[in-house]
Amino acid sequence: MLSDMETKKCYVCGKIPLSKDEIGLTKKIINKDATAFYCLPCLAEYLEVTEEELIAKIEEFKEEGCTLFK
Numbered sequence: 001m002l003s004d005m006e007t008k009k010c011y012v013c014g015k016i017p018l019s020k021d022e023i024g025l026t027k028k029i030i031n032k033d034a035t036a037f038y039c040l041p042c043l044a045e046y047l048e049v050t051e052e053e054l055i056a057k058i059e060e061f062k063e064e065g066c067t068l069f070k
Contacts, residue, residue: 011036012046021058024068028061032068 008023009016018037026037029047044051062069 008037010039010042012042013039015039015042021069024061024066025054025058027068028066029057 008018010018010022018039022039022043023037025040025043026034029043030038038046040051040054044054047054058069
């Protein structure tokens with residue numbers, strides 16, 4: 001049986017598995033009830049930002065104690 005993380009794939013490119021950070025970031029930025037998720041490169045392209053900027057946001061959210069990144 002696949003774990004929850006292994007069943008989630010990138011909505012755009014189909015990457016499997018997505019990391020918990022990729023899933024958390026999609027929920028935090030797009031929609032907390034998201035059912036379609038993005039990998040980091042596809043989310044960066046969609047939002048027109050760099051992957052480095054997204055990684056910095058992930059670290060910010062973790063420092064703030066956001067439960068999506070635990």
